[in-house]
Amino acid sequence: MAASTTTTKNMLEEENMARIEEDRLNDLPKSLHRHILSLLHTKDAVQTSMISKSWLRLWTSIPVLHLNSCNFRYVVNFDKFVNSVLRYRDESAELNTLTFSRRGACSAKIVKEVVDYAFSHGVNHLELFIKRFKNDSLPVCEQTSSDSLKTLKLKIHSYVSCPLLSGSFKNLTFLYLKGAIIKNHQPFSGFPMLEKLVLKDCRLGKVLSVQAPKLCDLTISCRGCFDRCELTTPNLRFFKYMGSDFPLLVTRDGLPVLETVVIDYYGVCYDFEEQRLFDDLISLFWALDNAKSLTIFSTIVDVLNLFPDDLVNRNSPFCKLKCLNLDLKYLGMYENLFDSLLPRRRLNMKRSYELVKAYLLNKSPEAKFSIIPPPDNDI
Numbered sequence: 001m002a003a004s005t006t007t008t009k010n011m012l013e014e015e016n017m018a019r020i021e022e023d024r025l026n027d028l029p030k031s032l033h034r035h036i037l038s039l040l041h042t043k044d045a046v047q048t049s050m051i052s053k054s055w056l057r058l059w060t061s062i063p064v065l066h067l068n069s070c071n072f073r074y075v076v077n078f079d080k081f082v083n084s085v086l087r088y089r090d091e092s093a094e095l096n097t098l099t100f101s102r103r104g105a106c107s108a109k110i111v112k113e114v115v116d117y118a119f120s121h122g123v124n125h126l127e128l129f130i131k132r133f134k135n136d137s138l139p140v141c142e143q144t145s146s147d148s149l150k151t152l153k154l155k156i157h158s159y160v161s162c163p164l165l166s167g168s169f170k171n172l173t174f175l176y177l178k179g180a181i182i183k184n185h186q187p188f189s190g191f192p193m194l195e196k197l198v199l200k201d202c203r204l205g206k207v208l209s210v211q212a213p214k215l216c217d218l219t220i221s222c223r224g225c226f227d228r229c230e231l232t233t234p235n236l237r238f239f240k241y242m243g244s245d246f247p248l249l250v251t252r253d254g255l256p257v258l259e260t261v262v263i264d265y266y267g268v269c270y271d272f273e274e275q276r277l278f279d280d281l282i283s284l285f286w287a288l289d290n291a292k293s294l295t296i297f298s299t300i301v302d303v304l305n306l307f308p309d310d311l312v313n314r315n316s317p318f319c320k321l322k323c324l325n326l327d328l329k330y331l332g333m334y335e336n337l338f339d340s341l342l343p344r345r346r347l348n349m350k351r352s353y354e355l356v357k358a359y360l361l362n363k364s365p366e367a368k369f370s371i372i373p374p375p376d377n378d379i
Helices: 002-027 030-038 042-050 075-088 108-120 271-287 298-304 308-312 342-347 349-360
Strands: 064-068 097-106 125-133 151-161 174-182 196-200 207-211 217-222 228-232 238-243 248-251 260-265 293-297 323-327 368-372
Touching: 030 042, 042 064, 042 075, 064 075, 075 097, 075 108, 097 108, 108 125, 248 271, 260 271, 260 298, 271 298, 293 298, 293 349, 298 323, 298 349, 308 349, 323 349
Parallel strands: 064 097, 097 125, 125 151, 151 174, 174 196, 196 217, 207 228, 217 238, 228 248, 238 260, 260 293, 293 323, 323 368
Antiparallel strands: none
C-alpha cells in the first residue's frame, strides 16, 4: 500500500513539473518562440504545432525557412511538404531567409514555386542547393527581379543555364554561383551593389566581363577554359583565382586598391604548352601588380620552374608586396599534372622554392615570406 502511494505521488510530481515547464515555455515572448523555431529545419518547426494550441500556427510566422529533402525518406513527400508550407504560411509575416536543398533529379516546377515565393515575399537571403535538374536549365520565373534580395547562393552539381542573371537585383551584395552556365558577355550588369562574387565550377564563355563598381571580393574557381577576363572593378581588394588555365586579365584603370591575391592551378601541363602556360602566368601576375599580399600554391611553383633560367632574368611585377605566402598543403595531390617536371622538383625542391621566392620578391625585398607546410611536413 505504501509503495503504491509513493508511486502515485511521484507521478503527480512529475505531471506538475511538466506543467510548470510547459507554462514557462508558453510564458516566453512570441518573438523568442519564432527565433527558436527559425534555428530548426522547417519540418521540425511545423511539428511543434502539436505542443499546445498556442503553438498550433506559430511556425507559420517564423522569419526563416529551412527546406531540406534530407529530412524526408521520399523526395515526392518533400515536394508536397514544400508546397503546403508555402501555401499555409502567414502572408503578413516577414520572411528574411529561405534555403531550399533537394537531392535527386529536381523538377523545374518546385524550384519555380520556391523562387517566385521568395521574390514576391521580400526575402533578403535565398539559397538553393540542387543535385540536378530534369532539364538543363533553371526555370524562368514569374519575377526576374527583386529589390529586397541581398544574398543569392545557387549551388548545382550539374551544369545548367541561369536565367536569373538576366534579372535586376539592385540591392544584391553577395552572389555565389556553382554549376551555372554563363554565356552572356556582361552577366552581372543587373547587380549594381554587388560587393562579393564567387564563381565555382561554372562554365564560362571565351570572355568573362565583370562590371561591378562596388565589388571588393572576387573568387573564380573553374576548370573550363576561358580566354579573357575583363574587370571593371575599381574597389576590388581581394582576388582569388583557381583554374586549369590562366586567362588574359584586362583591367580598366588597373586595380588601385588591390590588397590580397591568391593563385592556384590544377590543369594538365603538356610539353608543347609549357611556354604558353608560363607566359600566361607571368602576364596574370603583371595584371595584379598592385597586390600587397600574394599566396601561391605548389603547382604555381611548378609552372614557374618550367623555365628557371628565364625566371632568373625577369623582374617581378610586385613592387608593393608586404607578404608572400607559399602554401604547400596540397603538395603531392596533383603529381600527374607535371610529369616532365616532377622528377626535377623532387631532387631540387628547396632550390625551386628559393628561386620562385627570389623572383617574386626582387622588387619587395622587405616583404615577409612564409611557408604553409604539407600535412606530413616533409619539405
